[in-house]
Amino acid sequence: MKNIVRGMSLMAIVMMAGLTCNLMYAQSPTMALATVADQQLTIKGKVSDDKGALPGVNIVLKGSKVGVVTDENGAFTFPRALSAGDVLVFSFLGYEKQEVKIDADTTFINLILTSDLVEIMGAPNTDKPYKSKRSN
Amino acid sequence: MKYLWLFIFVFQSHAQRSDFDHINFQKADSIALTCKDEGLYNLPQLAFKLTSNLTTDVERFRAIYKWVCTNIANDYNLYLRNKRKRTKFKNDSLKLTEWNTRFKKEIFRKLLKQEKTICTGYAYIVQELSKLANIDCEIVHGFGKTSTTHIEKSDPPNHSWNAVKLNNKWYLCDPTWASGIPNPETNAFKFKYNDGYFLANPKLFAVNHFPLERQWALIESAPTFDEFLAAPILYGNAYANLTGHNAPKEMYHLIHKYETLQFEYELQSVVNTETIRFLIDNGHHSQKVKPTSIHLENQSLILEQQFDVKGFYDVHLYIGDDLISTYTVKVKS
Numbered sequence: 430m431k432n433i434v435r436g437m438s439l440m441a442i443v444m445m446a447g448l449t450c451n452l453m454y455a456q457s458p459t460m461a462l463a464t465v466a467d468q469q470l471t472i473k474g475k476v477s478d479d480k481g482a483l484p485g486v487n488i489v490l491k492g493s494k495v496g497v498v499t500d501e502n503g504a505f506t507f508p509r510a511l512s513a514g515d516v517l518v519f520s521f522l523g524y525e526k527q528e529v530k531i532d533a534d535t536t537f538i539n540l541i542l543t544s545d546l547v548e549i550m551g552a553p554n555t556d557k558p559y560k561s562k563r564s565n
Numbered sequence: 566m567k568y569l570w571l572f573i574f575v576f577q578s579h580a581q582r583s584d585f586d587h588i589n590f591q592k593a594d595s596i597a598l599t600c601k602d603e604g605l606y607n608l609p610q611l612a613f614k615l616t617s618n619l620t621t622d623v624e625r626f627r628a629i630y631k632w633v634c635t636n637i638a639n640d641y642n643l644y645l646r647n648k649r650k651r652t653k654f655k656n657d658s659l660k661l662t663e664w665n666t667r668f669k670k671e672i673f674r675k676l677l678k679q680e681k682t683i684c685t686g687y688a689y690i691v692q693e694l695s696k697l698a699n700i701d702c703e704i705v706h707g708f709g710k711t712s713t714t715h716i717e718k719s720d721p722p723n724h725s726w727n728a729v730k731l732n733n734k735w736y737l738c739d740p741t742w743a744s745g746i747p748n749p750e751t752n753a754f755k756f757k758y759n760d761g762y763f764l765a766n767p768k769l770f771a772v773n774h775f776p777l778e779r780q781w782a783l784i785e786s787a788p789t790f791d792e793f794l795a796a797p798i799l800y801g802n803a804y805a806n807l808t809g810h811n812a813p814k815e816m817y818h819l820i821h822k823y824e825t826l827q828f829e830y831e832l833q834s835v836v837n838t839e840t841i842r843f844l845i846d847n848g849h850h851s852q853k854v855k856p857t858s859i860h861l862e863n864q865s866l867i868l869e870q871q872f873d874v875k876g877f878y879d880v881h882l883y884i885g886d887d888l889i890s891t892y893t894v895k896v897k898s
Binding site for chain 2: 478480483484485487489493494495496497498501508520521544552553554555556557558559560561563
């Protein structure tokens with residue numbers, strides 16, 4: 430009987446230990462993530478389409494007013510240090526908008542945008558009075 | 566009682582500028598002016614500078630729109646080159662797509678470096694800045710009709726403008742046409758802001774704007790494409806003087822000698838009827854005449870013009886020095 434009780438307490442201890450261990454396991458990745466999130470990342474990158482570099486692409490940190498535009502070579506350096514979990518939104522006339530999530534080891538974003546069906550057009554207005562075409 | 570009337574009026578009328586008569590845009594306009602030297606290299610910062618000190622969405626949108634209209638120049642040469650290529654590749658979708666891709670890049674290089682663009686560029690910048698200020702804004706593609714466009718049924722679309730959602734209601738505006746006009750001879754663009762295209766009356770707007778997606782006409786009985794093609798020509802100053810062009814619905818008229826044509830407009834404000842003239846041009850010479858009859862009640866203006874001599878006429882309406890609209894009239898014996 431004593432043995433059984435001892436055995437059960439041992440089991441209980443093992444189970445408790447297991448539980449605690451599990452709890453610790455559950456905790457440790459969160460803590461690790463927290464340290465990574467505090468890490469400040471300087472993000473550079475290049476944006477292109479299937480035909481080459483895209484200048485003028487608008488890049489904004491989602492939910493903020495911070496952003497940058499790609500230079501003539503499609504390159505950019507984001508003006509503010511970012512943290513893992515931040516999302517950059519890339520948009521450009523005639524291309525589908527793309528979001529890129531920053532993770533702990535992001536340093537360089539090489540992004541290819543795909544064209545959407547926007548047509549480029551533009552009729553300027555004029556004050557020139559209309560003149561009918563006359564055969565005579 | 567006064568307010569009840571206002572309530573009904575606001576909710577029955579079309580979404581237009583007068584919904585915001587209680588708002589003075591002076592502050593928004595002066596903010597747009599102080600941002601004059603800001604470039605397009607940092608749109609979020611520009612949007613922030615334009616809108617952060619304003620309290621209502623309509624003022625925030627106004628600052629954005631005014632900035633775009635007064636800082637971005639229309640590149641007429643770019644337009645002509647695009648038009649030539651688009652017409653050339655009209656039936657070759659592969660080549661058209663290729664051209665479009667190449668042209669897109671060129672447009673943005675020009676926009677960034679020289680702040681010059683064509684319609685889609687204006688509409689795009691207005692949309693992007695609005696989105697950064699949390700204002701719902703769409704680019705509307707379609708046809709714009711001017712005295713020189715000569716649109717044919719098979720032509721590809723030639724114009725883009727914006728629809729913006731303010732206080733849960735959609736409004737229309739045309740930043741390209743509001744910014745100014747290129748000199749027809751030199752093609753050099755001249756800034757000349759026209760306030761009439763800001764939250765314009767959708768019924769007036771529909772006379773010379775045909776959206777590819779019908780819902781963006783924002784009116785129930787939007788004209789069909791044929792009706793749009795047949796409509797009279799409106800000039801920029803129509804938007805500075807009118808809120809509605811009610812009749813005639815067509816540009817071309819065939820009448821008999823001594824018959825009269827009737828014209829009906831809704832004015833933005835009461836005008837001096839003594840300054841209303843028709844300029845009638847028979848191809849050889851033109852003369853300005855006072856309309857046969859002028860009837861002005863509140864802001865509704867009704868004009869009649871009688872034609873006594875056989876011929877073919879271009880008939881231009883002027884209010885003061887402002888050219889408003891053009892019609893053509895064939896008079897048979």
